[in-house]
Every structure is written in C-alpha cells, then in structure tokens.
Amino acid sequence: MSDITFTLDNQFTRTFAADEVVSNYPRQVQSAYSFVEPKNTKNPQLVAISKHVVKQIGLTEQQVNSAEFLQLFSGNGLLPDMKPFAMCYGGHQFGHWAGQLGDGRAINLAEVMTENYGHKTLQLKGAGPTPYSRTADGLAVLRSSIREFLCSEAMYHLGVETTRALSLSLTGDSVVRDMFYDGHAKAEPGAVVCRVSSSFIRFGSFQLPASRQNISLLTQLVDYVITRDFPHLGAPSPAVYLAWFNEVCDRTCSLVVDWMRVGFVHGVMNTDNMSIIGETIDYGPYGWIDNFDLNWTPNTTDAQGKRYRFGAQGEMAQWNLFQLANAIFPLINDAEPLQKALNNFAKNYQQQWQFMMAAKLGLELSSEQANEDELKLFIALEDVLMAVETDMTIFYRRLADLPNDRSLWLNHLSACFYNQDEISSAYQASLFR
Known part of the structure; x- marks a missing residue:
C-alpha cells in the first residue's frame, strides 16, 4: 500500500483511553471509542469519487486510479500505522433517551493532517459491524450509499455546511434489507461510502x-x-x-x-x-x-x-x-x-x-429585525405557498424574473403549480394582492 501516503494525525485515539475489550461484539462500552477493523469485501468496485475532496486530502489522480485506493476505501486494506476505530456516544431519539448508541455502521479509518485543510477524519460507512451495531450488521446498500454521496456533495455546492463524500464503492457482497418495512426483505448490492469531516463528534x-x-x-x-x-x-x-x-x-x-x-x-x-x-x-x-x-x-x-x-x-x-x-x-x-x-x-x-x-425575495430589511409589515409579508407568503401545491424551487426562480405586467404573472408562475385546477380566483387574489 506504499503508493498512498498520509500524514496520520491520530489525535482522538491518542487523547482518550480505548475500550479494553478487543473482540468485536455488541456491548456497553465505558470509554470514548473501540478499535475495530473494516470487514473485507468480496469484489470491491469504485463507483464514484469527489475530485474536490480528493484534492482536499492531498491525493493525486494517479493514486485514486490505483488498486491501493480501491482496497483502502472499500475496507479491504490498511496503511501502516492505521488503527481504525468506532466512537461511543449516546443520544435522544425522537425525544426519548436511548442510552448508548455509537458508530453502528461507521468506522473511522484514519485521522489525517492535510496541507491546506487541516485535520480531517476519513470514515467508512457500511464497512461492517462494531461494538455499537446492536442487532444490525453494520453494512449499507447501494441505494442509501448513493443518496449519502450525492446529497453531501450537493449540500456543499449549495453553500450548506456538511460532511463530505470522498468515494463510493460497491462491495460485491449482498446485503439483505426490508426496503419498504413491509416484511418483504430481499438482497441488495452492498456499498461503502468514505465520508470526510474535521470532526464526527456529536451532541x-x-x-x-x-x-x-x-x-x-x-x-x-x-x-x-x-x-x-x-x-x-x-x-x-x-x-x-x-x-x-x-x-x-x-x-x-x-x-x-x-x-x-x-x-x-x-x-x-x-x-x-x-x-x-x-x-x-x-x-x-x-x-x-x-x-x-x-x-x-x-x-x-x-x-x-x-x-x-x-x-x-x-x-x-x-x-x-x-x-x-x-x-x-x-x-x-x-x-x-x-x-x-x-x-x-x-x-x-x-x-x-x-x-x-x-x-x-430580493429585499433588503429596513433594520436588523424585520418590521411588522415585512414579517407579515413573509408569513403571508408561506400561507399562500401552502394553500395549493406549489413547487418551492421553481416558485422562487420564477419570482426572480417576474414580468412588470401583472396580467402576465399567473402564466409566468404556472409551472410552479402541480394542479392547475386548484388556482381559483380567490387564490389568485391572495397571491397577487
């Protein structure tokens, strides 16, 4: 694996005491993390990469195209001195305290120091069970992995703070899931996403x-x-x-x-x-x-x-x-x-x-807080958008180039409405008042 090198920066595992139990089985853990290695996969295949994230962590195109990259980021091989681990944490789920949760299907592959972006943690999602998997298998299927890869990168380019996705790989293994939660589980293609962040620590x-x-x-x-x-x-x-x-x-x-x-x-x-x-x-x-x-x-x-x-x-x-x-x-x-x-x-x-x-809306507030009229406008707009099925994204795009002629407004905005029959005269009056 000498073709790929990182400046390893194992701050988390150096700082905190590890789980003393080495075996990988579900249990209560009193420390901050447990050492655990990814599960080997049958026939890994690289599906997608984010070129921007590749540059962030200091890899070259040649390294990305290497067999070593595929093996590393599908969970099949480790670089020297890599000590993968899963974090221990708890949480409230749907308003109820759930006790210990932890990285049930995420394994922190390595903490690295990058030249221009500082400390980054490389985390494999869907790479196998950990002590925090409870009754699950720690694996992921292709459809959910694609969604994670695409959404995290989309959010970044929309200007929203987010974890990033470095790579998406098929594993060559099948994973059984009940897609519709209706008791009809079936085998699906397994996959692993490598996601990247400065920190995966949670509330x-x-x-x-x-x-x-x-x-x-x-x-x-x-x-x-x-x-x-x-x-x-x-x-x-x-x-x-x-x-x-x-x-x-x-x-x-x-x-x-x-x-x-x-x-x-x-x-x-x-x-x-x-x-x-x-x-x-x-x-x-x-x-x-x-x-x-x-x-x-x-x-x-x-x-x-x-x-x-x-x-x-x-x-x-x-x-x-x-x-x-x-x-x-x-x-x-x-x-x-x-x-x-x-x-x-x-x-x-x-x-x-x-x-x-x-x-x-292309407006500039009159002060640090919206005045009464401005606030009424925002609330009234939400009420109007809720009144009939209105595509939010198309509405704001069409609003940006609204014609000066009011008689053209309804036709200009028509693409926003899913059901034209809902556009009553009363609704038009509320929209264009």
Missing part, C-alpha cells in the same frame, strides 16, 4: 458520559473539542465552556436556516445526529421539499408525529441544544448563562430566518 458524545456521571471523560471531551476545533476561544475554562456553547448554538442556528433556505429536511434530528461543529451529518431519510409544505417529513418512522417536519427544524435544533446544555451543566454549574444562550438561539434563528427570506 450525543457529551450526553453519554454525562448520563453515566463520568465527569472526567465529559471534561476531557469538551476540552479536546475546544482545543482542536475551537482554538480561537482560548484555553478551556468555565468561561470558555460558555463561549463554546454559545458558538455551537450560533453554528447550529446558521446550519438550520440554510436547510430552510434550500428546502432540505434532515428527517432524523436526533441528538446523536447533530454535529458539534455545525455540519449536516448522517444522511438517512432526508429529503428536499418539492411542493412547499411546512408539515412534510421524509421519514416514514416520523410520519405520524412529524416531530422532524420541515417547519419544526429550528425548534428541534433548540431542543437538542437544550439537551447538550444539560450534559455540560456539571462543568459550569450555572443554569442562567446556558438558558440565556438558548434564548439567544431563538432570537438569532428568527433574525437569520428573516434575512434569508428577504434575500430570497
């Missing part, structure tokens, strides 16, 4: 040691994240812990407003799926809204309660931040500044949402 990474009253590990984790990913805040201390929490709130706020800007619905905003550095992470049952619907969720598991519906994402982000605040409270022992940060999140979210809406 749930802090929740688990806090729930176990392991304050030593909790403090070590917070100090580690501040030192590595938020060094501008200074040396860890109670005051810096607060500054850090405020910045996590700010990054999360900006992230979710960007989701709303492009019509993205994460679908499973559990606390174990919330990145501590403010990136979109874990592309599961996500979706982009077609017709504008604040109540839409792409997650069939959430179809009845709609906890993570499109219009609730800001509220759910604040709820998740509240759980993070609870987790780090022992390091601060003062609820008031944490509550203030959460209150500020709500204010900042409303402000950023208003600026985003104004920008989509």
Whole structure:
C-alpha cells in the first residue's frame, strides 16, 4: 500500500483511553471509542469519487486510479500505522433517551493532517459491524450509499455546511434489507461510502458520559473539542465552556436556516445526529421539499408525529441544544448563562430566518429585525405557498424574473403549480394582492 501516503494525525485515539475489550461484539462500552477493523469485501468496485475532496486530502489522480485506493476505501486494506476505530456516544431519539448508541455502521479509518485543510477524519460507512451495531450488521446498500454521496456533495455546492463524500464503492457482497418495512426483505448490492469531516463528534458524545456521571471523560471531551476545533476561544475554562456553547448554538442556528433556505429536511434530528461543529451529518431519510409544505417529513418512522417536519427544524435544533446544555451543566454549574444562550438561539434563528427570506425575495430589511409589515409579508407568503401545491424551487426562480405586467404573472408562475385546477380566483387574489 506504499503508493498512498498520509500524514496520520491520530489525535482522538491518542487523547482518550480505548475500550479494553478487543473482540468485536455488541456491548456497553465505558470509554470514548473501540478499535475495530473494516470487514473485507468480496469484489470491491469504485463507483464514484469527489475530485474536490480528493484534492482536499492531498491525493493525486494517479493514486485514486490505483488498486491501493480501491482496497483502502472499500475496507479491504490498511496503511501502516492505521488503527481504525468506532466512537461511543449516546443520544435522544425522537425525544426519548436511548442510552448508548455509537458508530453502528461507521468506522473511522484514519485521522489525517492535510496541507491546506487541516485535520480531517476519513470514515467508512457500511464497512461492517462494531461494538455499537446492536442487532444490525453494520453494512449499507447501494441505494442509501448513493443518496449519502450525492446529497453531501450537493449540500456543499449549495453553500450548506456538511460532511463530505470522498468515494463510493460497491462491495460485491449482498446485503439483505426490508426496503419498504413491509416484511418483504430481499438482497441488495452492498456499498461503502468514505465520508470526510474535521470532526464526527456529536451532541450525543457529551450526553453519554454525562448520563453515566463520568465527569472526567465529559471534561476531557469538551476540552479536546475546544482545543482542536475551537482554538480561537482560548484555553478551556468555565468561561470558555460558555463561549463554546454559545458558538455551537450560533453554528447550529446558521446550519438550520440554510436547510430552510434550500428546502432540505434532515428527517432524523436526533441528538446523536447533530454535529458539534455545525455540519449536516448522517444522511438517512432526508429529503428536499418539492411542493412547499411546512408539515412534510421524509421519514416514514416520523410520519405520524412529524416531530422532524420541515417547519419544526429550528425548534428541534433548540431542543437538542437544550439537551447538550444539560450534559455540560456539571462543568459550569450555572443554569442562567446556558438558558440565556438558548434564548439567544431563538432570537438569532428568527433574525437569520428573516434575512434569508428577504434575500430570497430580493429585499433588503429596513433594520436588523424585520418590521411588522415585512414579517407579515413573509408569513403571508408561506400561507399562500401552502394553500395549493406549489413547487418551492421553481416558485422562487420564477419570482426572480417576474414580468412588470401583472396580467402576465399567473402564466409566468404556472409551472410552479402541480394542479392547475386548484388556482381559483380567490387564490389568485391572495397571491397577487
């Protein structure tokens, strides 16, 4: 494997004590991670790469086309000194504490230092079981792997903070899945995605040691994240812990407003799926809204309660931040500044949402906050878009070049509407008033 070289930077595994159990089987783990190797695959085949991410991590086209690249990023071979590991964390799932979760089908292949982009972790998703897989097999199928690869790269180019995708490989193995959850499982092509981020640490990474009253590990984790990913805040201390929490709130706020800007619905905003550095992470049952619907969720598991519906994402982000605040409270022992940060999140979210809406309409707000008339306009617009099935993306594109002649407006916007029969005279009056 000498054709490919990295500057390995195993900060996480150097900093924290590893799981003492070497065998790979489901269990409760008291440390921050477990060493585990990817599962060998039968007949790997490279399907796609992101040339931009290839450059980010310092590889050449020749290296990407090598057999060594395919073996490494399909889980079949390791470079010298690579020690793959899976992280241990917990989380709230659909509002309920789930206890230990962890990297059930993700294996951190290596932490590397890049020349121009700093520290990056290379993570294989679908590369086999870990101690956190519970009753699952740790594998992934091609259809979900394609979705992860395409969406993470699309989000990046839409200007949304996200984990990236380096490569997508077929494994040559079959994986049995119940695609429609109707009891008719069948074999599908297996695949592995290599995703890349500066950090895969989640809100749930802090929740688990806090729930176990392991304050030593909790403090070590917070100090580690501040030192590595938020060094501008200074040396860890109670005051810096607060500054850090405020910045996590700010990054999360900006992230979710960007989701709303492009019509993205994460679908499973559990606390174990919330990145501590403010990136979109874990592309599961996500979706982009077609017709504008604040109540839409792409997650069939959430179809009845709609906890993570499109219009609730800001509220759910604040709820998740509240759980993070609870987790780090022992390091601060003062609820008031944490509550203030959460209150500020709500204010900042409303402000950023208003600026985003104004920008989509080609307007400039009269002040830092929308005035009463501007806010009424934004809310009225959402009501109109909800009244009939209206394609959000096409609507805003057509709105950008709306003719001066009002008599042409309906025809100009007609491509936005899925059912022309719904365009009543009353609806036209509300749209063009």
